[in-house]
Amino acid sequence: MAENFDVIIVGGGPGGYVAAIRAAQLGFKTAVVEKKHLGGICLNWGCIPTKALLRSAEIYHYMQHPGDYGLSVTGASFDIKKIVERSRGVSKRLNGGVAFLMKKNKVTVIDGVAKLTGATSVTVTKDGAKVGDYAAKHVILATGARPRALPGLEPDGKLVWTYFEAMVPEFTPKSLLVVGSGAIGIEFASFYRTLGVDVTVVEVMSQILPVEDEEIAAHVKKRLEKQGMKIITSAKVLGLKKAADSVTATIEDAKGVKSELTVDRVISAVGVVGNIEDLGLEALGVTTEKGCIKIDGFGRTNVPGLYAIGDVAGPPMLAHKAEHEGVICVEAIAGKHPHPMKKEQIPGCTYCNPQVASVGLTEKKAKEAGYEVKVGRFPFTGNGKAIALGEDQGLVKTIFDAKTGQLLGAHMVGAEVTELIQGFVVAMGLETTEEELMHTVFPHPTLSEMMHEAVLDAYGRAIHI
Template sequence: MSVPDSGGRYDLIVVGGGPAGYVGAIRGAQLGLRTALVEREKLGGTCLHVGCIPTKVLLHTAELLETMRAGAEMGIQASGLALDYGQVRRRMDRVVTTNFRGVEFLMRKHGIAVFPGDGRLLGPTRVRVAATDGSELILEGRHILVATGSRPRTLPGVVIDNHRVLDNAGTLRLPAVPRSLAILGAGAVGTEFASLFAAFGAAVTLIEMMPAILPLEDEDVSGVVAHELGRRGVAIRTGTAVTGVAASADGVR
C-alpha cells in the first residue's frame, strides 16, 4: 500500500460532523486552534438529516393538523381539511437542506478544514482519512476529538430492508402515510413516530418489551404520554417481546 499524502498539521482534529463534532470544531476554532473535521457523510449527522430536525418538522405539522381538527370547538369552521404528505416531505427536506447549508457556512466562517471521508485513528496524534474521492491522506494533530455518533440497532429475527421493515431513516423516506404501522420500541423515537403517524391517519401499534412506554422516564411522564397516545387511537402493547418479523408483499407479521 502506498503511503498517503500528508494532509497537514492541526491543533484539533474532529472525527465526526454531527452536533457534537461540528460544535466542538467551531469552539476549537473560536479559541484559536487550527481545526480540521472529518465526516464521511453529510455535516450535521443523524440529528440533522434523519433524526431530531426532520421529525420535529413532522411533529409540528401533526400538531397543527390536530389543532385545526379541533377548531370547531373554538368557533373556527373549516372544510376540506386534508393532509398533503408530499408537501409535508418537501417542507421537511427544505428545512433539513437549509440547516445543512448553515453548518457548511459555519465551517467556512470559522476557517475549519473539512475532509469528506472515513477517519481512522493511527495513534494519539494521527488520523488516516480515506477520502470519498478514493484518495488517502494523514492528518497530524495535537488533540483529537472523537464524535462518531451511533447507528440504529436491530433485533434478533428482524431484518431491516427499508421497504416493509424500516429504521428511522427509512421511515422518513416513506412516500406516503401507511395505512397501518407497528413500531418496535417505545422510547423517545418510537413514541414520536407513533404520535405523528397517528395524527396523519395511520393505524399505529406501539410495542414495548418493558412494562411501560418511555421506560427511562418518570412514571408520571410515561402515564401522561400513554394516555395522550391512546386518545389519538394508538394501540399500546407493553410487556411484549418481539421474537421475529416476517415481511411479504402485503405487509408484515
C-alpha cells in the same frame, strides 16, 4: 507528509461541529472530517427534520378540531410528499448553515472517512481512494450512532423501517407497528397516528418512555390510547414474517401468550448503538464499554491525545449532550478548567402529542437513591393560559430532597413543556432551593406559572388548586 493541525475532529454532527467552532474560537488550527453531511444525524435525519414532520402533524390536528376554537374548516387533508419535502427543506437549510459556520470560523472540512493510524493521526479515504494523511496534537472522535438492529427484526428499508425510512415515506401506510417506545418510537407513533394511521406500539418494559417518571409515562399512555393508538407493554416481538406488501409480527406478552399482528409497515425503534467500528480503536487499545467509547468527564479516553464525545461516548444519546460535551472537551484541552459533564442535569424531551420533558431523578430513582422526598404536582386544568390555549390536559411534577430543599428532578407532560423544562435545568445548575423558587416571580398568564405552583405544592403551599 501528513498535514498538521492542533485539533482534528472525526464527525461533523452536533458534537463535532460545535467542538470545532469552540476550538477555532480558542485559537486552535482545527479540522473536521465528515463522510456525508455536516450536522450529522440530528440535523439531517433526526432532531430537526422529525420536528418539522411533527409540526405538520400538529397543524393538521388543529385543522381536524376547529370547533374547539370557534372556527370551521372544510376539506382538511394532507399531502405526505409535501410534508416530507418541507422537512427535507428545513434540513437542507440548516446543513448549509453549518457549512457557513465552518467557513466563518476557518475550520478545515475534509470530505471522507477517517481511520486512526495513531492516537493523534488519521488517514482519510473517499470511495476507496486515499484523500490524505493528517496529524494533530489532539484527535476527538464524534462519530455518532446508528439504529440498533435486533435479530429477527432487521430493517430492510421497504417493509421494516428505521427512522431513516420513516422520515421520508413515499406513501402513508394504513397500519403500522412500532417496536420500542423510547423518544424516537413514540414520536413516530404520534406523527403517523395523527395522520390517521392505525398504530400499535410494543414495548418490552412495563411502561412506555422507560426513562421517564412512571406517573408522567402513565399520563402519556392514557392520552395516546385516547387518540386511538394501541399500546402493548411488557411484551416483545419474537419475529416478523414478510409478505409482498405487509408484515406479520409474532408478539409475546408478559404471561407468555403469543399473538399475531399483520400491518403494512414496521418501524424498528429499539435504540441506537455507537459507531465504533473501523476506526482503528482495537490497535490502539482504546477502552470501550457496551458498544461505546469509555471516557472521563472531559471526554478523555484511556489513550493520551485521543478523546470522544457525543453518542459514540455513551448515553444519554442526545444532541445537546453532545454539543456540551464537545465544548467541555475542547476547553479542557485548552486548559480552561471547565466543570465536568453532569449527566443528571441533561434534560430529555419527547415531541409527541402530548409533549414530554424532564430533568434529574424520577420519583422512583430518588427514593431508590435513599432520598426522603417531597413531591409537588400541578395539573394543566388549573392554569389559565393552558385553558385559553385549549390545552388543559397535562401535569408538572417536582421532586425535592426533604432535608435540604434541593431540586432533585422535574417532569412534565403537556403543551410546550419542551420549552418550559429549561427553567428547571437552570435552577438545578445554580443549585437553587425550594425557597428561592417559591420567591421567584413567574409572569401571568403563562404556562410557566405551573412550574411555580408545582414547587409550592411540594410544600403544601399551592395557591390555584
